[in-house]
Amino acid sequence: MSESTLHLTDATFDAEIAARPGVLMVDFWAEWCAPCRAIAPMLDELARESGGGVGLAKVNVDESPDLAARYGIRSIPTILFVKDGKVVDLVIGAVPKSQLKKKLDAVA
Numbered sequence: 001m002s003e004s005t006l007h008l009t010d011a012t013f014d015a016e017i018a019a020r021p022g023v024l025m026v027d028f029w030a031e032w033c034a035p036c037r038a039i040a041p042m043l044d045e046l047a048r049e050s051g052g053g054v055g056l057a058k059v060n061v062d063e064s065p066d067l068a069a070r071y072g073i074r075s076i077p078t079i080l081f082v083k084d085g086k087v088v089d090l091v092i093g094a095v096p097k098s099q100l101k102k103k104l105d106a107v108a
Contacts, residue, residue, distance in 0.1 A: 005044070006057035010064045016057065018085050023108055024055040025100075026080040028073045030062050035094035036077040042097040043079070046104060054104060081107045 008016055008026070017024065027043055029036035047056040061068040061076055071080065071087070081089040081103055088107050091100060 004047070004056070006055065008057050008059050008064070008067070010066045013059070013064070013067055017082055020055055020057075020082075021084065022053060022055070023050075023104065024057055024082040025104075026057045026059060026082055028059045028061050028068055028071070028076055028078045028080070030060060030076055033076050039077050039079075039094040042100060046097070046100055050104070053108065083107050 006016055006020075006024075017026075025043055025047065027036075027040070029040070043056055047054050059067050061073060067073075071078075075092050077092075077094060079091045079100070080087050081091075089103055091103055
């Protein structure tokens with residue numbers, strides 16, 4: 001996980017999302033979730049490859065169940081694509097990097 005990855009909680013989520021211009025991938029995950037661990041390196045790569053154009057944030061659903069409920073997260077990993085503070089798209093499950101890239105290109 002990159003040191004530039006934001007770790008969001010119920011307490012920090014709204015302020016961090018509002019303060020972040022551009023596109024942010026918000027990964028809802030859990031420590032015990034194998035698909036979450038499988039997709040994490042791809043999310044890091046996409047954020048790095050964007051040259052600062054795309055940010056990455058993570059929400060541990062076990063530590064922030066209210067956030068998961070608020071966004072209707074019923075399956076993990078779920079990645080929300082947030083642009084200028086608003087959720088514009090999402091992906092559920094460990095999908096190929098090409099599919100994530102296609103979503104990013106569409107919302108950028």
